[in-house]
Amino acid sequence: MNSITLLVYKAAEGSLEIRARDQESKWLTALALLDDDTYAAADNSCNLVAVRKNPDAATDEERARLEVVGRFHTGEFINRIRPGSLVMRLPDSELGSVLTFLYGGVNGSVGLLASLPRDWFEMLAALQDGLKKVIYGVGGFDHESWRRFKDERRNEAASNFIDGDLVEAFLDLPPEKAREVVASVWPGGEFSYEEVSRRVEELQRLH
Secondary structure: OEOOEEEEEEOOOOEEEEEEEEOOOOEEEEEEEOOOOEEEEEEOOOEEEEEEOOOOOOOHHHHOEEEEEEEEEOOOOEEEEEEOOOOOOOOOOOOOOOOEEEEEEOOOOEEEEEOOOHHHHHHHHHHHHHHOOOOOOHHHOOHHHHHOEEOOOOEEOOEOOOOHHHHHHHHHOOHHHHHHHHHHHOOOOOOOHHHHHHHHHHHHOOO
């Protein structure tokens, strides 16, 4: 599939009509509907992309365009994305109603996509930025370079995705180091070390 095109079936005419399309050309290997307006796709360059339609846009041209709202490099050639989870949800979990999707790669890898509430996303995005400064990959490999969206036409910073592997590494830090990270990210004390740990543990229970 060369990019994403949203079609509408017109029963009276027995025909398909193009409603919206992604203007960026990309060879897709998997596709999933996250909700009525948002779609996730994997491409042959081992990236994930999220796009959203704009039904309330002011002009027909804007409504006909699928907007790219997130980019992320997984490093995995993904060929399946399906709704599901590997664990049972606890009834008292704050994330118990979050929609999750499993993806599978050609090398046997399994990953999870979750659509998080905005307040959770903003908190975890801030934590992710703080952890990038203290956690490095093997050989000191830069996290931002690895997660950059890369294909034959563009090379852009990852956006609007949380790297669960990086965020959950917070729990592996020595408590003193973890407290330093929390203090640097929220100097005003908006989140405590205990609250951050609880939320990351909650995130970890999704898989």
